[in-house]
Amino acid sequence: MSIIGLKKANCKNCYKCVKVCPVKSIKVENEQAQIVDRTCILCGTCLEQCPQDAKTVNSDAARVREMLRAGEKVILSVAPSYIACYSMKEPERFAGAMKALGFFGVSETSEGAAYVTAEYHKLLREGTSGNLVTTCCPSFNRLVEIYYPDLVGQLTPVVSPMIAHARLLKSAHPGVKVVFAGPCIAKMDEAGDPRHNNEVDAVLTFEDLDRWMMEERVSFDRVAPERFLNSSSKILRMYPVEEGILASLKNKGDTGDWQMLSVSGSGACIDLCKALQAGLLNHCFIEVNMCRDGCINGPASGRETTSRFRGRLQVERYAREDGEAYPALLDEVPLRKRFFDHSVKEDLPDEATIRAILAKIGKNGPEDELNCGSCGYPTCRDKAIAVYQNRAELTMCVPYMKERAESFSNCLLSGTPNMTIMVDEELRIVEFNAAAERVFGISRHEALEKYLYELMDSSDFEEVLSSRQSMGDKKVEFREYGMVTAQNIVYVEREKIAMGIFKDITQEEKELENKYRLRAETVEMAQKVIDKQMIAAQQIASLLGETTAETKVSLTKLKNMMVAGEDQK
Structure with missing residues (x-):
């Protein structure tokens, strides 16, 4: 199952996720950006940087709730970065809130970190040649196994604190389910890795916990403090900040002549891999965090990244409050892990x-x-x-x-015989096509430096811009240019411009004028005929004894019928 999903309706051609993805593990298809699961390192950068909220994280929250409803005894292993991501009067209120949600108990993952650090220290004391790179960050581990498989030999063959802690909890509490909570989405992939025998039954992010607490109306202020299951974690609580692993390692004892280096951030991690490939580093113990400044800046921490500075201080203060001594290791737990070439050949x-x-x-x-x-x-x-x-x-x-x-726009504007002029709200000309150039006798470049009222009457454009309503077919005459046009002005809401399209109807107007003149001449000829007929009619009427008035009425009706007939044509 994909860990990062997509809201297709929100993904709209910005390519921001492609830009920020450190390994370009994104496929754009039908203008939609989708994660390529097999090559994704689950750093979460696309989640944080997507401006359209189109990326989602699949959650185990429903499965965890079902465990609790089924009466399972579930222990929450919480990453030590919780102290930087939540505001509460005392740490024990976090345990109280989690128990209010139904968890049997809460334990700090830093208990597992004590065993991992001890294993790191053992490797240092054994004097392994070459470099040793920490393996607490599953996102970095994926980076190496998929993109730099030739470096897997330099990864410390040790499980992460999450896995070590789950093994400790299941050993101490047979039959329990272990759920990990933290700011990292790569932990979901690590929990499902067959190399770990499913020690972690589900993974929740801090954002999952935020939503759950809100739905259940559980707050840190209203719950009673509860004890954590594990003993004091002491200096191991430094793990979620940059150089935290190194601090715990130095506290463990003599590290020999190893050079210590801390690297955080996806770009720096990739640079480190390239430096290791080039053989530029030797006999170094290297702490790596794919998230800048450490786990406190994880993609699902549920807080603003700018608070990471305060978060670091909170973590360091919390670790000092409990003393800097290294806790006693009372249990045995298997810690070794092998890494492999998982590269994808493209x-x-x-x-x-x-x-x-x-x-x-x-x-x-x-x-x-x-x-x-x-x-x-x-x-x-x-x-x-x-x-x-x-x-x-x-x-x-x-x-x-x-x-x-x-190019399409220019072809359309230059190819149309209609004069097209676009102006902004200040009546500054913003587009002027070839037909307009021919009519006004100036170039487009010259026109774009002018206001519309410098070339023509702009009152209609002003009305359209003011009312934001388009103006339909209207006859407009440009006497100085010997031109009559059918004017249509369209208001473009998005751009706040008015586009005037002027169709040249000069020839049509001339034809109408010629028809009118012909009709007038026809009427005039008819009047002359009537006048002549009137004279003849008077003469005939006098001979026939008919009145002149009756004859005139009849002939006038005849004339009107002729005129009306011409109009109908």
Whole structure:
């Protein structure tokens, strides 16, 4: 099951997760960014950095609640970073809150850290050659096993404090279920690793606990303090901060001539792996944390990252309050662990294929490769390789899509015979097409430096911008240019601009004028005929004894019928 999920409706073409993912373990398909589980190192950076809240974490909370409802005896192993992530009057109130949720007991994972540190110290005293890199961070362990498998021999062959603590708890309390809680999502993968025989039955993040406490209306202020199951953890509570492991190791005793180094943050961890591959370090004991400044800055800590400074001080104070002495180790617990090459072999395109992919987005040579990083990849070539491996789409190239859109827009504007003018709320011209250039006799470049009222009557545009309502078909005459147009002004809400489209109807107006003139001439000719007929009619009427008035009425009706008939045509 995937640990990091996706809200598809929220994922909208920003590629932020691709940019921040240290190993580019993200596949963009149908404009949706999805995690590639087999190569993801579960550092949680995409969770923290996604601006659209499109990434989700699958939770074991429902399974844990079901354990409690079924009457299981469940112990919560809590990471020592809890003291930096929660505000409470005294640490025992955390245990009280967890018992209020139904847990049998609460124990600090730092108890397991005491055994892990002792094992590290033993390895140092044995004088192992080369380097020793800590293995408490499952995200870093995945980084090495998947991306730098040649370094697995430099990983200390020791389980993490979470696994060591679970073994201790199950040994001391037969039949219990152990649930780990902390700020790390990679612990979910570690708990499910078959190398650990399922010692940890479920993993909750601090964010899971926050939601659960809110739903159950449990707060630290209203619960009674409760004792933790384990004895004092002392200096081991320093584990969640940078150099915390080193501090506990030095407290354990003489570390010989080993050089001590602490590295935190995904970028620094990757740099460390490259330095180790290059053989630049020797006889170093190296503490590693994929999260910057240590576990207190975990992706599911449930607090703002800016509070990590205060959190570090809280952890250090908490460790000092209990004394800096190393706790006694009363039990035996298996601690050894093997690491393996879990690398994924990806097909790589040849140079001709890379160049063909780049050519599809207008990059016909190295000079066209901007390497702007807008797609999330550091170089255009890296992006082309990702396209070949079906992890990226051609349309992720923002400069290419911008040029393409502008090209389509320019073709549309330049190709249309209608004059198109766009203005902003200040009536400054922001677009001026080729048809407008021909009518006004100025270039687009010149027009973009002008206001609309410098070229024409802008009252209609002002009305549209003021009312934010488009204006329909209206006849507008440009006398100085000998042109009559059908004007339509569209208000574009998103851009806050008015777009005027002017269709040249000069020829149509001339044809209408010619028809009107022809009709007028026809009516005039009809009047002359009537006048002549009137004279003849009068003469005939006098001979026939008919009155002139009756004849005039009849002929006038005839004329009107002729005119009306012409109008209907």
